[in-house]
Amino acid sequence: MIKFEGVGKVFQSKGREVAAVQDVSLSIEKGEIFGVIGFSGAGKSTLLRLVNLLERPTSGKVIVNEQENLSLSEKELRKMRQRIGMIFQTFNLFNSRTVFGNVAYPLKIAKVPKQEINRRVTELLQFVGLADKANYYPEQLSGGQKQRVGIARALATSPDILICDEATSALDPETTSDILTLLKRVNEEYNVTILLITHEMQVIRTICDRVAVMENGRVIEEGSVFNLFTNPTTKTTKNFISSVLNDKISPQLFEKLCGNKSSHLYRIIFTGEETSKPLLSNIAKSFEVDVNILYGNISEIQEVLFGNLIVELQGNQVEIGRAVNHLKQYVEVQEVTSHAS
Numbered sequence: 001m002i003k004f005e006g007v008g009k010v011f012q013s014k015g016r017e018v019a020a021v022q023d024v025s026l027s028i029e030k031g032e033i034f035g036v037i038g039f040s041g042a043g044k045s046t047l048l049r050l051v052n053l054l055e056r057p058t059s060g061k062v063i064v065n066e067q068e069n070l071s072l073s074e075k076e077l078r079k080m081r082q083r084i085g086m087i088f089q090t091f092n093l094f095n096s097r098t099v100f101g102n103v104a105y106p107l108k109i110a111k112v113p114k115q116e117i118n119r120r121v122t123e124l125l126q127f128v129g130l131a132d133k134a135n136y137y138p139e140q141l142s143g144g145q146k147q148r149v150g151i152a153r154a155l156a157t158s159p160d161i162l163i164c165d166e167a168t169s170a171l172d173p174e175t176t177s178d179i180l181t182l183l184k185r186v187n188e189e190y191n192v193t194i195l196l197i198t199h200e201m202q203v204i205r206t207i208c209d210r211v212a213v214m215e216n217g218r219v220i221e222e223g224s225v226f227n228l229f230t231n232p233t234t235k236t237t238k239n240f241i242s243s244v245l246n247d248k249i250s251p252q253l254f255e256k257l258c259g260n261k262s263s264h265l266y267r268i269i270f271t272g273e274e275t276s277k278p279l280l281s282n283i284a285k286s287f288e289v290d291v292n293i294l295y296g297n298i299s300e301i302q303e304v305l306f307g308n309l310i311v312e313l314q315g316n317q318v319e320i321g322r323a324v325n326h327l328k329q330y331v332e333v334q335e336v337t338s339h340a341s
């Protein structure tokens, strides 16, 4: 549905070249919710703006609905933009227009008959839960309500793609959760493919099917949200995951435990069925080791359970080695060698 093929974007800024996006290849399939996460300056906004040609790539191709966007005529480009809705962190509503007027605007531009505009806007305001606010002005609305108007407006021309530029970053956690639920409904009920960018792992975890991690203009890791959470390979991804799983022990506790020579720390990662097996009580019974759970967390990611434990094993080296080898038959086990690992 959206394909980036070796895409790059270089800006000329004050006599300097800034490579905002470098050699990005990604494929976003019809019907999925695809997230791009990265720190500030990673190149996310630029990547997003290449989709509807708000920015032009300096290398590579961006293909939307099988058409390379650079090859489109002005008229075709206008048509393509109607198929791509967009929502923003700062909502970008017209303050001088009512809620109804904001949602009706793209339909007026597209010269849709008045009666049809009334029908469509009424339907969309119902869908986003603002049917009773049609005559309000943006300044009379909360942030979450403004974003609902933004979503209704983006859906007005019945797009098949919705691109979301940090759509929840200005909202509190509860409102963020409501907006993400609404975006999930947009995806399911209107069959809209969603491409979103964010710096919040919680957003990715809550609604995305797949995710790409960006750093310095490049995609450094990509995959299903579940795989990324359970098997991150880069430090940046691990840091993003820690921000939602809180899966590190404190430096103080780590120092204290490392003073004890007969004690070894391990991180145990288990998924799906393994979460219900009594593996730790089994090793305590079968080997001469004591097991002490220091940190435990079981999360649900894409409807599969994912457990993350840090345990202290006490005993002699040989018995600990045997216990760890036994565990490794069922789950992933990593020795924790620093408070950050």
Ligand SMILES: Nc1ncnc2c1ncn2[C@@H]1O[C@H](COP(=O)(O)OP(=O)(O)OP(=O)(O)O)[C@@H](O)[C@H]1O
Binding pocket: 011, 012, 013, 018, 019, 020, 038, 039, 040, 041, 042, 043, 044, 045, 046, 047
């Ligand atoms: N119009 C521009 N002219 C020059 N440099 C730009 C322009 N737009 C973006 N950049 C630079 O490109 C890089 C990537 O910026 P971009 O806004 O895409 O990152 P981002 O990941 O979306 O960050 P943020 O979340 O802070 O917006 C940054 O170094 C930025 O300064």
